Amino acid sequence: MDLSIYLPVAENAVSIPLLLGLGGLVGFLSGMFGVGGGFLMTPLLIMIGIPPTVACASDSNQIVAASASGTYAHAKAGMVDFKMGTLMLIGGIVGGTLGVYVIKFLRAIGEADLLIHATYVLMLGGVGSYMFFESLGDLRGTRRSRLNRKPDARPSIYARIVARLPWKVHFSRSNITISALMPLLLGVLVGVLAAIMGVGGGFIMVPIMVYLLRMPMHVVVGTSLFQILFTCINVTVLQATINHTVDFVLALILLAGSVVGAQIGARLSERLKGDQLKILLAIIVLVVCVQMLLGFLVAPDILVGFKGG
Amino acid sequence: MHTPKLIGEGGVATLNRRAFAIVFSLVTATLALVAAASVSPRPASDEPLLVDPPVVTARLFYHGQPVRVSGTIPAGHEAAVVISDEGQSHVALKIKGRIWGVLWANVGEMTLDSVPSLYLAATSTDLSNLGDAALLEGMTLGYDALQSRSQISPVGAAAEDRRFFMEFIKLKEREKLYAIDEGGVSLQPDGAGGLRFSGDFFFPPDVPPDRFDVRLLIFAEGGGKLLASSDLVVTQAGLAAGISTLARERGLLYGLFSVMVALAAGLITGFVFDLGSKGGH
Numbered sequence: 178m179d180l181s182i183y184l185p186v187a188e189n190a191v192s193i194p195l196l197l198g199l200g201g202l203v204g205f206l207s208g209m210f211g212v213g214g215g216f217l218m219t220p221l222l223i224m225i226g227i228p229p230t231v232a233c234a235s236d237s238n239q240i241v242a243a244s245a246s247g248t249y250a251h252a253k254a255g256m257v258d259f260k261m262g263t264l265m266l267i268g269g270i271v272g273g274t275l276g277v278y279v280i281k282f283l284r285a286i287g288e289a290d291l292l293i294h295a296t297y298v299l300m301l302g303g304v305g306s307y308m309f310f311e312s313l314g315d316l317r318g319t320r321r322s323r324l325n326r327k328p329d330a331r332p333s334i335y336a337r338i339v340a341r342l343p344w345k346v347h348f349s350r351s352n353i354t355i356s357a358l359m360p361l362l363l364g365v366l367v368g369v370l371a372a373i374m375g376v377g378g379g380f381i382m383v384p385i386m387v388y389l390l391r392m393p394m395h396v397v398v399g400t401s402l403f404q405i406l407f408t409c410i411n412v413t414v415l416q417a418t419i420n421h422t423v424d425f426v427l428a429l430i431l432l433a434g435s436v437v438g439a440q441i442g443a444r445l446s447e448r449l450k451g452d453q454l455k456i457l458l459a460i461i462v463l464v465v466c467v468q469m470l471l472g473f474l475v476a477p478d479i480l481v482g483f484k485g486g
Numbered sequence: 487m488h489t490p491k492l493i494g495e496g497g498v499a500t501l502n503r504r505a506f507a508i509v510f511s512l513v514t515a516t517l518a519l520v521a522a523a524s525v526s527p528r529p530a531s532d533e534p535l536l537v538d539p540p541v542v543t544a545r546l547f548y549h550g551q552p553v554r555v556s557g558t559i560p561a562g563h564e565a566a567v568v569i570s571d572e573g574q575s576h577v578a579l580k581i582k583g584r585i586w587g588v589l590w591a592n593v594g595e596m597t598l599d600s601v602p603s604l605y606l607a608a609t610s611t612d613l614s615n616l617g618d619a620a621l622l623e624g625m626t627l628g629y630d631a632l633q634s635r636s637q638i639s640p641v642g643a644a645a646e647d648r649r650f651f652m653e654f655i656k657l658k659e660r661e662k663l664y665a666i667d668e669g670g671v672s673l674q675p676d677g678a679g680g681l682r683f684s685g686d687f688f689f690p691p692d693v694p695p696d697r698f699d700v701r702l703l704i705f706a707e708g709g710g711k712l713l714a715s716s717d718l719v720v721t722q723a724g725l726a727a728g729i730s731t732l733a734r735e736r737g738l739l740y741g742l743f744s745v746m747v748a749l750a751a752g753l754i755t756g757f758v759f760d761l762g763s764k765g766g767h
Contacts, residue, residue: 183548183691185722185730190549190691226661226692238744245752253760294591410745417741421733425744426546426726432748436755444759473589477582479660481653484578484595 186424187231200434208247208442210458211398212379234416235427242432243439244406250443251399258350262403265364272368305462312456351392394451535714556684563704566609570602599637608670608685616705662690
């Protein structure tokens with residue numbers, strides 16, 4: 178019995194169990210680590226024959242469901258910093274708009290694709306490696322904890338700059354007091370990078386919250402999902418209105434898998450230590466990085482590709 | 487009112503008889519031809535080209551459709567069947583190449599015009615046995631013929647253009663939207679002096695809804711001609727058509743609906759899992 182379904186906007190037929198499995202896997206990662214999973218799902222959808230524009234738009238639609246499911250689970254556990262998330266979201270929207278112009282400039286000067294992919298590999302490699310070794314050190318107990326630092330130790334340049342910024346606000350869920358400019362500016366940075374790389378930005382956002390905002394890992398996951406939810410609502414409506422590329426049938430099957438995966442991921446996330454979560458996310462980020470790097474080094478079997486693909 | 491006589495009464499009678507005779511002869515001849523056509527066996531070449539099914543309908547559980555093309559051709563001929571939408575598509579392609587001798591990346595762009603979105607061909611023998619390159623090109627049969635009809639931009643050296651065109655063919659073949667099956671048309675005597683042919687094609691699910699030409703070409707002694715042609719329509723129907731139309735024509739409404747369903751699914755699942763976990767404790 179053929180368990181495939183015809184996708185009316187993608188104009189192709191795809192196996193239902195395969196889509197449910199992909200949705201479940203990416204939803205699980207989303208609920209567990211607070212990433213949207215677009216960096217994983219979109220290439221997988223393209224690989225199974227979905228046109229790239231439809232893959233991106235429909236993935237955004239399914240991320241709405243997975244992130245809503247994950248945000249709900251994390252919010253029930255008190256692990257969403259809505260104040261921090263809202264500020265970063267505002268920054269992200271500004272950054273995303275700026276990023277669109279940056280990409281236009283990059284295309285105008287040529288070799289934009291190489292620059293974009295190189296940025297991607299460097300970001301993934303840098304963030305993944307740092308998270309991996311830092312978490313590994315913590316898990317082994319070999320790394321000196323920030324809390325165990327000598328009280329007279331001179332704070333880093335970054336810490337001194339952050340301390341001098343105005344408009345200090347206390348974020349009770351994260352239990353930190355920092356300038357409101359920090360989440361806004363970091364949100365802009367993530368928005369710019371996400372627009373350049375064409376991804377949701379969750380896997381950049383999570384390390385930034387952990388290492389630059391010093392938020393607890395469990396609150397980071399829920400807060401990241403909260404932002405991703407709104408970003409993807411915006412993207413879905415815009416894609417449906419302007420490009421007509423949202424395939425509802427595709428999104429519906431993916432989300433049927435992802436909402437369940439997100440719940441399982443969120444529950445498992447609560448049972449793991451922050452460092453365990455970080456090292457697992459680091460491994461996934463590094464695997465994607467290596468896969469992208471291989472794409473640069475291994476000769477493609479066909480020397481042309483459809484534009485937009 | 488006076489009507490001027492142009493000819494005599496006898497002349498009128500003669501004219502009427504002649505006119506009657508001419509009309510009678512024409513009617514009789516027509517009836518005889520129609521009768522002859524209906525009772526005598528039709529020449530093999532006049533058999534209609536049969537496309538089964540003539541309409542491919544994509545519904546929600548559509549996953550491609552086998553299509554059989556059959557009919558009769560005169561004895562002593564080879565046959566080729568081509569299904570395509572000739573020369574309509576404009577395709578933008580990225581060219582991949584090496585940068586700094588190490589990295590593979592997109593190094594340029596090209597466009598192809600007048601190339602079909604679908605090109606499925608099957609022949610009763612090898613293409614080279616059907617006729618020379620000029621004949622095949624004139625009948626748009628084979629990838630060389632497709633290239634000669636296409637326009638590549640920017641125009642490069644002939645060898646480079648050829649290389650990238652063949653890479654484009656590989657891309658389309660991987661999508662199963664281009665295929666040439668040499669020997670895929672079977673020929674058998676029809677018992678009436680002609681040959682019965684049939685060719686089986688598979689329409690993959692990613693063939694876009696459109697009207698396609700089905701052409702039956704016949705070849706003998708280095709020459710060839712188009713014997714018959716027909717239409718094959720791919721269309722969406724039912725819920726698939728409804729969703730596609732809504733996505734195209736009511737984008738904002740469709741987008742909002744998609745978001746609402748996703749939000750509801752996410753929140754309801756969260757709520758159900760929450761209840762489940764509470765029940766479990």
